[in-house]
Amino acid sequence: MAIERECTVEKAVSLFKEGFSCSQAVCAAYAEHYGLNRETALMISGGFGGGIGRMGETCGAVCGAIMVIGLKHGSVWAEDKEAKQKTQSLVGKFAEKFKSRNNTIRCRELLGCDISTPEGFKRAMDEKIIPTRCPKFVRDAAEILEILDCGVRSEE
Numbered sequence: 564m565a566i567e568r569e570c571t572v573e574k575a576v577s578l579f580k581e582g583f584s585c586s587q588a589v590c591a592a593y594a595e596h597y598g599l600n601r602e603t604a605l606m607i608s609g610g611f612g613g614g615i616g617r618m619g620e621t622c623g624a625v626c627g628a629i630m631v632i633g634l635k636h637g638s639v640w641a642e643d644k645e646a647k648q649k650t651q652s653l654v655g656k657f658a659e660k661f662k663s664r665n666n667t668i669r670c671r672e673l674l675g676c677d678i679s680t681p682e683g684f685k686r687a688m689d690e691k692i693i694p695t696r697c698p699k700f701v702r703d704a705a706e707i708l709e710i711l712d713c714g715v716r717s718e719e
Contacts, residue, residue: 571592576698623670636649
């Protein structure tokens, strides 16, 4: 199982390097483990890259990881308070661990520029900030999913 987990972390990084957004890379790397096909995962997570629609807000890798937590632990019944509580708790723990590695979960702070502005986006492109910095955030998100046992489905 450890090898499969490592492979899934690498798959997330590889998907990002292929050109998928950070949110797509994390979500799609894990989706099939939870019954969601790759294409649907890529479509659902597509709008979250660049800090949600390139607004520079919550990092897309973080958003993708939150989707994975929901795939594993999310509720499917409105009255399932236990699943809701577990999901919220894990999202909080995930955010804490991501912040401990990167000081923030905000895209513009992680990148050091505001990609929601034309000037900031141009700077990010000219200086190749996204392909330089974001693979680490994708890797961190996937590794933290594994630490929290929210990544590859464990034998239960």
